[in-house]
Every structure is written in structure tokens, then in C-alpha cells.
Amino acid sequence: MRLSALREEDNNNNLLNNLNMIKYSLVMRGEPRHPERPKRAFASAQCIKTLSLEEVARHIRAHGCAYSTGDFIAITKMLAEATAKLLKEGYQVELDDLGKFYITLGCEGAESMEAFQPDRHIKEVRVNWAPGEAFGNMREGVNFEESLKRHTERKLLRAERNGDSILEL
Template sequence: MSIKYTVIERGEPGVTGGGIKKWYAQVKYDGEMTIDNLVDEIEKFSALSEADIRGVIIALENVIQKELVNGKIIRLDKLGSFYPSLSSSGAETEEKFTSTLIKSAKVNYRPGKRIEDALSVADFTKDK
């Protein structure tokens, strides 16, 4: 299998009118994997039942959610890490900064080495 891509034209960021336009690769997604699909695939490599696998995935989701809102980094060994980050407006001094200046929180993901390595040797095929 390979990662399919298309080529799109983009202008320069921040330049009025787009500036000099160039062509860039963009992933052409080939569907998605749902929890049902993941359970089916995991069953092939495991002695666990469908219900057990589904239960573990849902429990993992619940624990990750709970711990992220408590400011924890979730390290899942070879799978990678999930960690919270913030976006805020600035304040003139540290004393003037309040939590009302925080605009949003989001989750970042840093893949583990095996996942990064898998993508580093991926093949690419231009979609027609």
C-alpha cells in the first residue's frame, strides 16, 4: 500500500494576492478507520473478544479525556503521547494575566518512534 496524494496550487502565506504560487502535495485520504474497523483488525492479532477490545478502547478514551483536562501528558509508549496546549492573548505584565485571556485549549499528539518510522518509509502514489 502507499499514501495517495494530489497536487494543489497555493500562494505564499501572508502575501496579498497570494504572491508567487507553487504546487504542493496533499494527502488524498483513502477512507477512515472507525472503532468498529479497529476492533475487527485488533481481533486478528489478539485472543480478546470483540466486547473486550471495544471496552478497552472506550476505557482508554475516557481515561485520556479525564487526564488531559487535569493537565497530564499521556504517554502510550510506542503509540506516542497526547498532551494539552493553550492559546491565549497576551498581557502587559504577569500580574495582569488572568485565565480570561486563555482563548482555547487543544490536544496535541506526538507519534511514537514506530509510527514515525512507518511513515518515513511510506511509498507515495499520485492520485489520478
């Protein structure tokens, strides 16, 4: 397949991604508890790009927000710091449509309640997020598109770096 055709197809697909398009790749997975069962095909979501706070702020600003990008970034950082502090104080933090943040503990079991020592048995504090209403039905209004396999993408990048115009798949 010609590299230019693959790249053009990918660019066209990226334009569609802005219209609620989730890319996925297919992976074969087995059941760890039942290794004798045949593997089955599952979709695995593919990320186009990780957006920075500044990029999200610019996106919100471009869609009619009255606050400046700098204001949004400052408020978001203050919100993150306050949320972390409040979680450490034992609160759950509900942020309306954004959702609720709360903590759980990763522990090693003790022989008895009397033998339990927090410094020894509590191994980690995990921050969890329960989506709010804005994330209600993420499946609704979304289209799905299978993306190139990761090994095909690597071959494509390698061929482009080498200046090849044709890629053997």
C-alpha cells in the same frame, strides 16, 4: 474517457492502497508571507475512508489479537476517558508506541502579568499528540500515487448518477 475504465482503474488502485499506498492530489500553493513569489506544486494526502473504532477493532482481531472486538472497543473507550481526565489534571500521558498526549493553551495576551485572568484570557485547551516509535518513519516502505483531482471525481460521480457512459474531462 469511459466511466467504466476510470472506475476499474480506481478499484485496482484501491487494492494497491492496502499495500502501503498513499494517494495524493497536487495543489498549487503560494507563500502568504511572500505573495510576489510564484506558486509551487505540493502533494496533499487524500484519505480513502475514515475507519471507525469498530472497524479498527475488527482489523486487529483479524490479525491474531486474542481479545474480542467488544473487549478492544471497551478498553479503548476507557483509555480515552482516562487520558482526557489525566490531561485535565495536568499530566502528560505516554502510551508507549502510540505516543504522548499533552495539552497546550490558546491564549489572548494580557497587558501585564498582573492583569492576566485565566477565565478571560485562556480561550482554549488544545490536546496535542507526539507520535511514538510505531510512527517513527512513516515515509519508509510507502508508495505514492496521484489520485484523481477532486473536480474530476465530482464530475465522475455526477456522470454515474446521470447514467452517462462517457465523461468529458
